[in-house]
Amino acid sequence: MPSWKDLISMNKSWSLSHLEQNHGFRTVAIGFIAFLACMLEVNGYAQADSSSDNYLPHMGDRATIERAINLERPSFEPPVDVTGISVPHHLLAADLIARGFWAASKGSYERVILISPDHYRSVKGRFGVINSDFKTIFGQARHDHEVVERLLMQPELFEPLRQPEREHGIQAVVPFIRFFFPSAEIIAVAAAVTTDPSDWIEVASALTPFLTKKTLVVQSTDYSHYLPLAEAIRRDRQTLAVLSTGNVDVVGSLTQPSHLDSKAAQAVQMHLQSHLGASQILVGNRNSAQYTKIESSTTSYLVSVFLKDPNKGGVFRYADQSVFYFGGDVLLGRFLAPMVAKESVAAEIVSEIMNHTQGAPLVVNLEGVLLPDPIVGLGSNTHQMLAKIAAPILRRLNVVAAGLANNHSLDFGPAGLQETIEQLEIFGIKPLVHGSAVNMGMFRLVALNLLPGQLSNEPAGAGFSAASKLLCDLAADPPLVAFVHWGKEYTSVPTLNERAYGEALQQCGVSLIVGAHTHQASAQLETIGRGETQILFSLGNLIFDQIASISSAALLEVRIFEQGTIAARLVKLPNIFETAKNAFHREPASSR
Numbered sequence: 001m002p003s004w005k006d007l008i009s010m011n012k013s014w015s016l017s018h019l020e021q022n023h024g025f026r027t028v029a030i031g032f033i034a035f036l037a038c039m040l041e042v043n044g045y046a047q048a049d050s051s052s053d054n055y056l057p058h059m060g061d062r063a064t065i066e067r068a069i070n071l072e073r074p075s076f077e078p079p080v081d082v083t084g085i086s087v088p089h090h091l092l093a094a095d096l097i098a099r100g101f102w103a104a105s106k107g108s109y110e111r112v113i114l115i116s117p118d119h120y121r122s123v124k125g126r127f128g129v130i131n132s133d134f135k136t137i138f139g140q141a142r143h144d145h146e147v148v149e150r151l152l153m154q155p156e157l158f159e160p161l162r163q164p165e166r167e168h169g170i171q172a173v174v175p176f177i178r179f180f181f182p183s184a185e186i187i188a189v190a191a192a193v194t195t196d197p198s199d200w201i202e203v204a205s206a207l208t209p210f211l212t213k214k215t216l217v218v219q220s221t222d223y224s225h226y227l228p229l230a231e232a233i234r235r236d237r238q239t240l241a242v243l244s245t246g247n248v249d250v251v252g253s254l255t256q257p258s259h260l261d262s263k264a265a266q267a268v269q270m271h272l273q274s275h276l277g278a279s280q281i282l283v284g285n286r287n288s289a290q291y292t293k294i295e296s297s298t299t300s301y302l303v304s305v306f307l308k309d310p311n312k313g314g315v316f317r318y319a320d321q322s323v324f325y326f327g328g329d330v331l332l333g334r335f336l337a338p339m340v341a342k343e344s345v346a347a348e349i350v351s352e353i354m355n356h357t358q359g360a361p362l363v364v365n366l367e368g369v370l371l372p373d374p375i376v377g378l379g380s381n382t383h384q385m386l387a388k389i390a391a392p393i394l395r396r397l398n399v400v401a402a403g404l405a406n407n408h409s410l411d412f413g414p415a416g417l418q419e420t421i422e423q424l425e426i427f428g429i430k431p432l433v434h435g436s437a438v439n440m441g442m443f444r445l446v447a448l449n450l451l452p453g454q455l456s457n458e459p460a461g462a463g464f465s466a467a468s469k470l471l472c473d474l475a476a477d478p479p480l481v482a483f484v485h486w487g488k489e490y491t492s493v494p495t496l497n498e499r500a501y502g503e504a505l506q507q508c509g510v511s512l513i514v515g516a517h518t519h520q521a522s523a524q525l526e527t528i529g530r531g532e533t534q535i536l537f538s539l540g541n542l543i544f545d546q547i548a549s550i551s552s553a554a555l556l557e558v559r560i561f562e563q564g565t566i567a568a569r570l571v572k573l574p575n576i577f578e579t580a581k582n583a584f585h586r587e588p589a590s591s592r
Helices: 004-013 021-037 062-072 091-103 145-152 173-182 195-212 229-245 250-255 265-274 310-315 334-340 343-359 387-396 413-426 460-472 496-507 574-587
Strands: 084-087 109-119 127-129 134-136 139-141 158-160 186-192 213-221 225-227 281-287 298-307 319-329 362-366 367-369 384-386 397-402 430-432 437-440 446-447 480-485 510-516 527-528 533-536 541-543 553-561 566-573
Touching: 021 310, 062 091, 062 173, 084 091, 084 265, 084 387, 091 173, 091 265, 091 281, 091 298, 091 527, 091 574, 109 173, 109 195, 109 265, 109 343, 127 145, 127 397, 139 173, 139 460, 145 186, 145 430, 186 265, 195 213, 195 265, 213 265, 213 430, 225 229, 225 574, 229 298, 229 334, 229 527, 229 533, 250 265, 265 298, 265 460, 281 310, 281 527, 281 553, 281 566, 310 343, 310 566, 310 574, 319 510, 334 343, 334 387, 334 553, 334 574, 343 387, 343 553, 343 566, 343 574, 362 480, 367 387, 367 413, 384 387, 387 413, 430 446, 510 566, 541 553, 541 574
Parallel strands: 084 213, 109 186, 109 213, 127 158, 319 362, 319 541, 362 397, 367 384, 397 430, 446 480, 480 510, 510 533
Antiparallel strands: 084 298, 127 186, 134 139, 225 298, 281 298, 319 553, 437 446, 527 533, 553 566
């Protein structure tokens, strides 16, 4: 007769794709196997055969967890003010769970609020809480007895979670909590699948009084479920676009389990982080097929970090993704010319921007003509930049591509544009001319000038139609990013025209649309189409001679993951022109 461990080992031959053929049987089978795993008690914690199905809660597989923790040890210094993380609960992706906890590892937390889906419908009402301590491979983890008892005094909202040992959304994550924060007490909450947005607001309000400076909120969530790989990636694009907006009200538009296994956990986390004034940084996206090579039925994983100071988010760098930044209008000439010619001023500008980008590659909209020598007699209002002054600053900022699809690149005619292209290439910067796709490694980038009358002598609508056809005909592999020059100056929100343009670009396969030209930065990202495309109407200025009362600035951080998905994050900037003026006026008058 086989032992309990033998029975679990037999599960190795039962993949989830086989069980997927019968959803009802799948639920019973996985529940039974999970029960078997929880029955293996040795030295007070659940034991499981490491060869069995890694989707299940092998909380006792110390080797798997320790290997994941060691593998994900970061090469950077994590910030200390992390207020929340979102991690998977399939130990197949134990390395991604570890990534989330390493991101928060410099914090000193006395309390962890853990929010999980209720996988086995153990909750009869709306939310269940665990009112007992946890046995883990790293020792006992305490529950926050006082807070849990107070929550259970609201029986219309909370109930004791039945059979808590079965809930892998909690049990798979608790060992990581115990390892990283051994003295923290845990409030573990499981959300019923039937809860709605009003319930999410209510439970967030109930948990808010227990948020302190030493509280970490951990969201335990897996994302797209049971889908073929290509469809799972499409759903991930939609989910990432929704999360990049930071708008919790849009979470309800996602579906369970095609997008994620718990809209409730996602929304409650976002409500709590909004109360804390924290913003989200998506630092991981992977699919189970990258571990198992099984593409017929998959699960997706995301990792998020929440920070009160989003400017510290640039430190998160990982080998399985590329990070780029997009900056707005750059004019290192005109009234800025005498300022940036001073090394101390140039150094302060570079330092301010690099504090945000951490030296990551930067793409900018170059608003003017780059020349080896000045053209005299043109007056001080021209958009000419001296290469010997401007280009070294661009290189110190790690500018890798410069947009020339704008209303000033032809200020000196085709010859001036060609000279700009040549000067950029001398300094190793890719020129982005209208309509050509440039390979940026993990993504393709195309610059478009969509200002009326800029493309040709045709009417504005005809010009856009030509640009749209040009884009749709591009032979460019996804993901495709469009760097678009458009909009009315001194505005930060798109008109119906720009929204229509965005819809057309989305239909041509664009994953991300980044806008420039208007000198004012948009307040947030949006989604268009069916939510698969992210759009930022305007970056505003980066380095441009306009004061803060009429202009604003932002960077867009773009993370491109190995499966071709994109997470974008808006980072506000101070007015760099005023930074330059202040630095310039600190110089002795004799040296100006």
